[in-house]
Amino acid sequence: MKLKKNIATSEAGFIFNPGTGDSFSVNNMGSEILSILKENKSQDEVIESISSKYEVERSQLEKDLEDFFSQLYGYNLLEI
Amino acid sequence: MKEKDKVKKIVIAVTALNAIDSPGPGISVIRAIRDCEDFEVKIIGLAYESLEPGIYMHDIVDKTYQIPYPSAGTDALLARLHHINNIEHIDVLIPNFDAELSNFIKISDELGKIGINTFLPRLEEFEARDKVNLSKFGKKHDFPIPTDKVIFQVEELSKTAERFGFPLVVKGKYYDAIICNSVEEANKAFYKLQAKWGLPIIIQKFIRGTEINVALLGDGKGNAISIIPMRKLYITEKGKAWAGITIEDPVLIDIAEKFIRATKWQGGCELEIMMSSDAKPFIMEVNPRFPAWIYLSVAAGQNQPATLVKLALGQKVIPFKKYEVGKVFVRYSWDMIINLSEFQEISGRGEL
Numbered sequence: 278m279k280l281k282k283n284i285a286t287s288e289a290g291f292i293f294n295p296g297t298g299d300s301f302s303v304n305n306m307g308s309e310i311l312s313i314l315k316e317n318k319s320q321d322e323v324i325e326s327i328s329s330k331y332e333v334e335r336s337q338l339e340k341d342l343e344d345f346f347s348q349l350y351g352y353n354l355l356e357i
Numbered sequence: 358m359k360e361k362d363k364v365k366k367i368v369i370a371v372t373a374l375n376a377i378d379s380p381g382p383g384i385s386v387i388r389a390i391r392d393c394e395d396f397e398v399k400i401i402g403l404a405y406e407s408l409e410p411g412i413y414m415h416d417i418v419d420k421t422y423q424i425p426y427p428s429a430g431t432d433a434l435l436a437r438l439h440h441i442n443n444i445e446h447i448d449v450l451i452p453n454f455d456a457e458l459s460n461f462i463k464i465s466d467e468l469g470k471i472g473i474n475t476f477l478p479r480l481e482e483f484e485a486r487d488k489v490n491l492s493k494f495g496k497k498h499d500f501p502i503p504t505d506k507v508i509f510q511v512e513e514l515s516k517t518a519e520r521f522g523f524p525l526v527v528k529g530k531y532y533d534a535i536i537c538n539s540v541e542e543a544n545k546a547f548y549k550l551q552a553k554w555g556l557p558i559i560i561q562k563f564i565r566g567t568e569i570n571v572a573l574l575g576d577g578k579g580n581a582i583s584i585i586p587m588r589k590l591y592i593t594e595k596g597k598a599w600a601g602i603t604i605e606d607p608v609l610i611d612i613a614e615k616f617i618r619a620t621k622w623q624g625g626c627e628l629e630i631m632m633s634s635d636a637k638p639f640i641m642e643v644n645p646r647f648p649a650w651i652y653l654s655v656a657a658g659q660n661q662p663a664t665l666v667k668l669a670l671g672q673k674v675i676p677f678k679k680y681e682v683g684k685v686f687v688r689y690s691w692d693m694i695i696n697l698s699e700f701q702e703i704s705g706r707g708e709l
Contacts, residue, residue: 283605285683295682297567298588298602 278320278346279356286311294354301352310345320346368445369666370401370473373453374411374418378690379595382453384411385652386662387418392655393663401445403452407704413695420445423707427457435464439471447473449669451662453646456531458483476577476669478645482620486643488528488559494643498619500612501639503631505561511547515540517560526561529554534596536563564641566633569606570598571613572647572654574661576668576676577623583659583677584613587650590685598650598688603657605682612638625651625665656684 280286285293290308292301303311306327313323320342328338349355369390373381387400402421404412412421422441425433441447450473452461461468462483465475477483485494495502506517518525518540527543528534529550537543547558567588574583586609591600613628625647631639647662654661657680667674703709 293683295605297606298590298604 278314278323279317280311280314280349281354281356284354286315288312292354294352297353299352301354307345310342366397366399367448367666367670368399368401370403370441370445370447370450371418371453372403372405372424372451372457374402374404374409374414374421375406376410376414378593379597380649380688381409382647382649382651384414384417385649386451386453386647387411388652389655389660389662390666391417393660393666395663396666399445401441401447403441403450404703407700410693412703412709413693413699421703421709423703427454427460431460431464434460435467438464438468438473442471442473449474449476449666451475451665451669452477455644455646458645474669474671476624476665478620478623478626479577482622483645486620486645488530488642489557491559491640491643495640498615500616500619501637503562503564503639503641505559507557507559508547509557511544514543514547514560518543521560521562524563526563528559528561530557530559534561561641564631564633564639566631566639568592569604569609569630569632569638570601570648570650571609571628571630572651572661573613573617573622573626573628574664574668575617575620575622575624575626576674577621579618579621580676581614581617582664582668582674583654583661584610585654585657585659585661585680586610586613587653591687600685600687601650601653602686603653603680603682603684608636608638612640616640616643625661650686650688653684653686654680656686657681 283295290303310323313326324338328335371383371387373383375381376384390398400419402411402418403424404421405426411418424437452458462477462480465477468475489507491502492505524536524538526534527537527546527550531554533550535546537546550558569586569588571584571586573581576582586604586606587601588604589598589601593599616628627644627648628640629642631641651661659677659680664674699709
């Protein structure tokens with residue numbers, strides 16, 4: 278699970294795709310997940326990192342992440 | 358006295374001062390030129406109508422003269438420019454309206470003889486990229502262009518619509534494009550555009566996708582001096598960009614370079630591109646002059662209008678290689694207040 282190389286993100290949760298000019302906003306949790314992804318971590322490592330920090334059912338977290346990643350993919354922000 | 362004061366001001370004449378809701382490029386072109394620190398300029402506005410806002414923007418335009426409408430022909434235009442030149446000694450002239458360009462190209466040699474430099478496309482390239490000839494142009498140079506049909510009678514519409522399906526785009530000879538979803542809508546669009554711009558009318562297959570515009574500057578020898586792609590972020594009812602952002606896409610740079618190489622394009626130009634959902638770029642239109650958003654090229658680090666001035670003056674320029682991605686422009690409108698005396702002056706005497 279990798280963000281495309283040229284995708285710019287900010288701590289405030291702003292995402293910019295310079296190839297298309299599209300921009301998006303994510304909330305604090307989204308921003309945190311993106312910063313983990315930017316470190317080239319795997320999906321499992323994202324789950325580990327988030328579940329160690331927040332009280333959340335693992336199955337719920339996996340489901341929510343799946344949903345988030347499919348949105349990123351749909352918006353052309355992830356490497357195929 | 359400062360060193361700068363000793364330098365002779367370059368006198369540059371610019372048309373398209375209509376900074377209205379669907380703006381002409383003139384004001385952006387002037388703003389870009391004024392931003393360039395390599396020369397001092399005096400700007401002469403050339404206007405058709407008394408209410409073109411640029412006439413009254415005295416910090417942008419130093420002096421304005423009315424010129425005859427393109428329909429008056431080249432003799433009338435040349436005579437008027439002779440008169441203006443005797444007073445102002447114009448160094449460079451930059452026309453920015455599609456409808457006037459043909460006349461200016463035809464008299465460019467005459468203008469050169471009286472010291473007025475231009476940097477315009479050659480008539481052959483100018484006509485080849487015309488909406489009416491665009492399909493043929495695409496085939497010749499292997500550019501992806503949407504299928505179109507040039508028609509002279511409204512009766513030809515239904516047969517074309519059967520072939521293209523709906524929606525389709527009905528386009529005027531010079532400007533305007535209307536997306537139509539039925540034969541009735543297409544007929545209405547036909548008459549509307551015929552009344553405004555005359556015949557023929559172009560029917561173009563609709564391509565769904567993202568609208569991208571590319572501003573470019575060619576040196577006339579096949580080299581790209583500058584290429585800036587812009588994605589429209591906010592589009593007005595007339596399809597004009599009210600906000601846009603510079604983007605990075607090698608596919609767009611490639612198609613622009615190919616266009617300049619194939620046509621040996623000389624001067625400024627805007628490619629209107631539709632990036633289809635499967636990422637295929639279609640050239641929808643080739644506008645043979647700078648776009649109204651050209652100031653974004655300055656913000657992105659490639660001052661196309663100022664570079665055109667240098668090329669027109671025969672100076673050597675180095676092609677730009679880099680530009681800033683993610684630069685945004687947002688257009689705004691502003692109510693200027695002018696005195697009646699100024700309006701009278703331009704309306705009555707043809708200059709201000």
